Amino acid sequence: MNSLLQDAQAAGARVGLTAEKITINGGRPLRGRIQLKGAKNLVTKAMVAALLADGPSELRDVPDISDVRVVRGLLDIHGVKVTDGPEEGVLLLDPTGVESAHMADIDAHAGSSRIPILFCGPLLHALGEAFIPDLGGCRIGDRPIDFHLEVLRRFGAVVEKLPSGIRMTAPNGLHGAKVELPYPSVGATEQVLLTAVKSDGITELRGAAIEPEIMDLVNILQKMGAIITVDTDRVIRIEGVQRLTGYSHTALFDRNEAASWAAAALATEGDIFVGGARQAEMLTFLNVFRKVGGAFDIADDGIRFYHPGGDLKPVVIETDVHPGFMTDWQQPLVIALTKAKGVSIVHETVYEQRFGFVDALVDMGATIEIHKECLGGHPCRFGQRNFNHSAVIAGPTVLHAADVEVPDLRGGFSHLIAALTANGRSTVSNVGIISRGYENFISKLQQLGADFVLEN
Numbered sequence: 213m214n215s216l217l218q219d220a221q222a223a224g225a226r227v228g229l230t231a232e233k234i235t236i237n238g239g240r241p242l243r244g245r246i247q248l249k250g251a252k253n254l255v256t257k258a259m260v261a262a263l264l265a266d267g268p269s270e271l272r273d274v275p276d277i278s279d280v281r282v283v284r285g286l287l288d289i290h291g292v293k294v295t296d297g298p299e300e301g302v303l304l305l306d307p308t309g310v311e312s313a314h315m316a317d318i319d320a321h322a323g324s325s326r327i328p329i330l331f332c333g334p335l336l337h338a339l340g341e342a343f344i345p346d347l348g349g350c351r352i353g354d355r356p357i358d359f360h361l362e363v364l365r366r367f368g369a370v371v372e373k374l375p376s377g378i379r380m381t382a383p384n385g386l387h388g389a390k391v392e393l394p395y396p397s398v399g400a401t402e403q404v405l406l407t408a409v410k411s412d413g414i415t416e417l418r419g420a421a422i423e424p425e426i427m428d429l430v431n432i433l434q435k436m437g438a439i440i441t442v443d444t445d446r447v448i449r450i451e452g453v454q455r456l457t458g459y460s461h462t463a464l465f466d467r468n469e470a471a472s473w474a475a476a477a478l479a480t481e482g483d484i485f486v487g488g489a490r491q492a493e494m495l496t497f498l499n500v501f502r503k504v505g506g507a508f509d510i511a512d513d514g515i516r517f518y519h520p521g522g523d524l525k526p527v528v529i530e531t532d533v534h535p536g537f538m539t540d541w542q543q544p545l546v547i548a549l550t551k552a553k554g555v556s557i558v559h560e561t562v563y564e565q566r567f568g569f570v571d572a573l574v575d576m577g578a579t580i581e582i583h584k585e586c587l588g589g590h591p592c593r594f595g596q597r598n599f600n601h602s603a604v605i606a607g608p609t610v611l612h613a614a615d616v617e618v619p620d621l622r623g624g625f626s627h628l629i630a631a632l633t634a635n636g637r638s639t640v641s642n643v644g645i646i647s648r649g650y651e652n653f654i655s656k657l658q659q660l661g662a663d664f665v666l667e668n
């Protein structure tokens with residue numbers, strides 16, 4: 213069995229999804245309401261932050277996704293007691309019994325997530341050592357961790373690479389540092405925050421990422437007693453403190469899931485009310501959605517996304533760090549672009565290999581060409597490096613049914629949308645991977661009127 217399939221099955225099994233394949237009878241618009249919970253890209257980091265406290269934390273709106281379960285398992289191995297709260301979606305995290313981990317167990321739990329790398333700072337503070345297994349996450353580029361390791365060294369960590377992962381110690385404790393990131397990496401910014409808050413002295417981070425999920429992590433850390441200033445021009449200053457308390461927090465909604473269902477509404481000519489979605493964190497997406505010809509109504513408790521009739525229009529998009537067009541939005545939106553009348557361009561500037569998912573779309577009849585050049589207008593890091601990172605999508609096309617295999621989280625969701633729009637019965641396999649970031653997506657599809665059956 214290949215490792216992609218193993219990851220997919222393990223991820224699905226962790227959230228009780230036993231089916232491996234979905235057969236979808238396409239052509240029906242998705243209509244109805246769904247409710248979001250907290251963001252995968254915040255909740256998992258908030259769980260790690262609980263390790264920094266000297267008392268219990270409470271996190272609300274936690275989605276039942278496999279990445280959350282992976283982090284829960286890792287926390288458990290380290291002696292953080294994680295229990296379900298009295299209400300659905302509430303986690304209680306008690307770090308008072310934190311202890312050194314058993315390496316073999318960690319190895320078994322790292323599988324599908326990139327979060328283990330963020331345990332470094334908190335574990336070094338709590339125990340003076342950390343072991344980080346090989347990382348998972350979507351295979352959409354090389355995804356090195358050089359920024360993380362360099363940052364940790366600046367704080368005083370000693371890094372030792374082992375065949376099974378990375379071991380880290382801090383023989384002289386951790387001290388504040390001046391750090392400048394070569395690229396505003398989300399994970400490396402979080403690494404700095406989670407390490408600096410309890411390091412001796414002041415840390416100045418330049419070139420920081422400022423995604424809404426990072427700002428919500430800053431909110432959490434401030435609740436815990438941290439002193440963090442977010443300045444203009446991607447500068448973050450952190451004054452280290454000796455102790456942090458537990459927090460009580462409701463997680464920011466998952467704007468990536470919201471954008472995915474919005475794209476599904478548009479591509480299937482449907483109408484979906486996405487409960488919990490908010491305008492402020494989705495401004496950039498909403499502009500593009502409108503330019504493509506989608507319509508939305510913003511309410512206090514969510515956003516209604518729908519196809520208002522008429523032709524969809526082509527767009528030129530460049531993915532970018534916040535406040536730009538988020539890379540995780542492009543894969544689901546590409547399906548709507550296959551329905552637009554004219555030629556669209558998507559220039560992917562965050563990951564060098566995020567177009568693997570289009571092969572299946574071409575098999576389904578889409579007209580998509582991938583290019584090595586930077587076609588969006590601005591040259592990016594990948595332009596001179598031979599990476600297939602620009603897509604040209606010509607439409608409108610009616611997709612036909614096919615058997616497709618989910619390659620990664622967002623690519624997988626876009627395959628689901630493609631199958632939902634296609635004429636005939638498509639089979640989408642490896643669907644377990646989708647459970648990494650979409651809570652109860654099978655029930656949501658049911659609620660929205662999709663016509664499908666699950667298979668093993």
Ligand SMILES: CC(=O)N[C@H]1[C@@H](OP(=O)(O)OP(=O)(O)OC[C@H]2O[C@@H](n3ccc(=O)[nH]c3=O)[C@H](O)[C@@H]2O)O[C@H](CO)[C@@H](O)[C@@H]1O
Nearest residue numbers: 253355356357358359360396397398399400539540562563
């Ligand atoms: C769990 C989580 O929150 N995942 C999100 C996070 O991923 P993640 O935090 O992994 O993404 P980064 O922002 O770190 O990566 C951005 C770019 O920086 C590069 N890089 C990163 C670190 C490093 O040490 N060296 C390096 O070269 C990466 O290869 C990539 O080209 O932000 C991405 C960009 O918004 C999102 O697509 C992911 O959904």
Ligand SMILES: C=C(OP(=O)(O)O)C(=O)O
Nearest residue numbers: 326349350540621622649
């Ligand atoms: C790339 C993604 O996630 P991760 O960083 O967890 O692989 C994603 O959510 O689309």
